[in-house]
Amino acid sequence: MHGPIERKDIMTSTSTRRPVIALHGGCGVMSRALLSEAEWADARADIREALKAGYAILSSGGPAVAAVEACVMVLEDSPHFNAGHGATLNAAGQHELDASIMDGATGLAGAVAGARAVRNPVRLARRLMEQNIPMMLAGPAADEYAAARGLETMPQAYFTTPRRAEALATMRAHDRLGTFASESEKHGTVGAVALDCDGNLAAATSTGGFANKAVGRVGDSAIIGAGTYARNGVCAVSCTGQGEQFIRHVVAHEIAARIRYEHRPLADAVCAILAEAFTPHGIGGGVIAIDQAGTISAEFNTEGMFRGWIDAEGTLFVATHRD
Numbered sequence: 001m002h003g004p005i006e007r008k009d010i011m012t013s014t015s016t017r018r019p020v021i022a023l024h025g026g027c028g029v030m031s032r033a034l035l036s037e038a039e040w041a042d043a044r045a046d047i048r049e050a051l052k053a054g055y056a057i058l059s060s061g062g063p064a065v066a067a068v069e070a071c072v073m074v075l076e077d078s079p080h081f082n083a084g085h086g087a088t089l090n091a092a093g094q095h096e097l098d099a100s101i102m103d104g105a106t107g108l109a110g111a112v113a114g115a116r117a118v119r120n121p122v123r124l125a126r127r128l129m130e131q132n133i134p135m136m137l138a139g140p141a142a143d144e145y146a147a148a149r150g151l152e153t154m155p156q157a158y159f160t161t162p163r164r165a166e167a168l169a170t171m172r173a174h175d176r177l178g179t180f181a182s183e184s185e186k187h188g189t190v191g192a193v194a195l196d197c198d199g200n201l202a203a204a205t206s207t208g209g210f211a212n213k214a215v216g217r218v219g220d221s222a223i224i225g226a227g228t229y230a231r232n233g234v235c236a237v238s239c240t241g242q243g244e245q246f247i248r249h250v251v252a253h254e255i256a257a258r259i260r261y262e263h264r265p266l267a268d269a270v271c272a273i274l275a276e277a278f279t280p281h282g283i284g285g286g287v288i289a290i291d292q293a294g295t296i297s298a299e300f301n302t303e304g305m306f307r308g309w310i311d312a313e314g315t316l317f318v319a320t321h322r323d
Contacts, residue, residue, distance in 0.1 A: 018312035019058030020195045020294045023050055023071055025081045025306025026188030027240050027286030030321060035080075040320065043080040047308045047318050050074035054194060055310045064194040064202035064236070065103040065126070071192035072099075072122040072204045079161045081306070082188030084120060086161045087208025089168040092215050095159040097208055098222035100136075101125045104201030104230035111136040113222040117153040118146040122206045127151065136222070164211070171212035189221055191228070191238025193290045201236040201290065203228050203252075209243070219243025225253035233292050234260050237270075240305065241278065241285030249277040255289065266291040270299045 025047060035043065054071030058064070076084025087095045099121035100111035110129030113136065118124045124146045128135055137145055147153050191205035205228045207221040220227030220243040227243065229252035230236035237252040246252070251273055258269040270287045278285040279301045286300030288307060298307045308318035 017197050017199060018294070019055065019067075019197050020290055020296060020310065020312050021051060021054045021058060021067055021071060021192065022194075022288050022290055022296045022298065022309035023047065023054075023075070023190065023192040023307065024238060024240050024286060024288040024298070025075060025190050027300045027302045027305035028188065028284055030302070030304035032321075039080065043078070043306065044318050044320065046074065046078040046080055047306060048316065050192070051308050051310050051316060051318075054192060058194060058196050061197050063105075063198075064196040064200045065101065065105075065129075067194040067196065068192040068202045068204040069101060069122055069126050071194070072190055072206050073120045075190040076120050076122060076206055079163075081190045082208045083190045083206040085159055086164060087159050088164055088188070088211040088213070089160065090209065090213045090215050090217070093168065094215070095156055095208055096213075096215070096217070097121045097159075097206070098219055099125045099204070099206035100222055100224055100228040101129055101204040102202065102224055102228055102230040102236075103129065104203075104232040104234075104236055107231070108132060109135060109224045109228075111222045111224060112142045113138040113218040114216060115139070115142040115146070116156060117143040119152040119154045119158070122204050124151055125204070138218070159208070164208075167211040175212070189227070189240040191221075191240060191288060193230070193236035193238055193288055195236070195290050195292070195294050199232070199292070201230045201232055201234075201292065203230040203236040203238045205238045220246035220251070223247055225250050227252060229253045229256055231256055231260075235266060235289050235291040237287060237289045239285070239287050241302075242283050245277060245281075245283050245285065249273065251277070251285075251287070255287070259291065266295050267297045267299065270297050274299060274301050
């Protein structure tokens with residue numbers, strides 16, 4: 001049974017043009033026994049490093065889209081999150097990586113689905129965004145595109161960690177026994193949103209999907225408007241949870257639409273879609289978002305969500321569980 005949606009808002013002023021950045025590292029049941037105390041501490045440390053990497057770009061006057069890319073890359077390189085190094089394994093014991101990025105200033109976006117070799121899928125997504133057409137590439141074509149443009153590629157073994165190999169074995173055991181797996185055993189995602197000194201918004205998301213997923217399965221993290229969306233004057237959104245549900249409800253865009261057309265506050269728009277499309281069905285979901293005023297919203301209906309932000313005052317905050 002999922003708990004109530006956590007609401008956390010921080011108001012800032014658009015007149016200050018101070019940058020803001022926020023991230024998530026996936027939501028779920030997140031049993032404290034899932035990781036050792038040292039691993040929880042290391043995960044929180046990597047969240048801090050990711051925020052600092054993005055904020056360094058913002059504080060020097062750099063663009064939001066570069067900040068979210070840098071932030072997500074740190075999480076992709078961490079073994080503690082389900083993206084890049086540390087991504088889940090599919091039913092064939094392989095890694096298939098999804099990512100997307102969107103620039104709220106231009107409306108340009110890029111996405112990659114089912115990549116198997118590019119070290120940082122979010123970096124490839126940004127290259128595709130800058131190329132404009134094609135906006136999205138999948139499978140071997142994505143890896144070939146990355147290699148041809150000098151992006152670092154790695155063997156499949158690079159992405160595998162003992163924890164993800166164990167998760168695949170656990171999921172296969174659930175399948176054999178006909179039992180259900182917890183969310184913490186299945187999936188996770190990373191994502192970032194930012195507002196820069198020029199008032200531009202951006203969002204990025206990256207994932208390995210869920211453990212034992214069907215070969216070729218693509219989730220919301222690769223779909224602009226489902227797992228990632230940014231529009232200047234409205235908001236920037238990155239989602240985490242069961243991807244199919246985010247795709248069905250086009251959640252990231254739906255949040256922006258409710259703000260734009262119904263003039264809802266950011267947290268109200270986010271909480272409403274989680275309450276309508278996820279909680280009644282016992283499906284876990286979480287969202288990290290920033291609106292044009294620099295308000296940060298970190299909402300989730302599960303026991304926890306890796307999350308953190310640096311607000312307009314430069315204050316850094318990191319959390320995992322509700323407490």
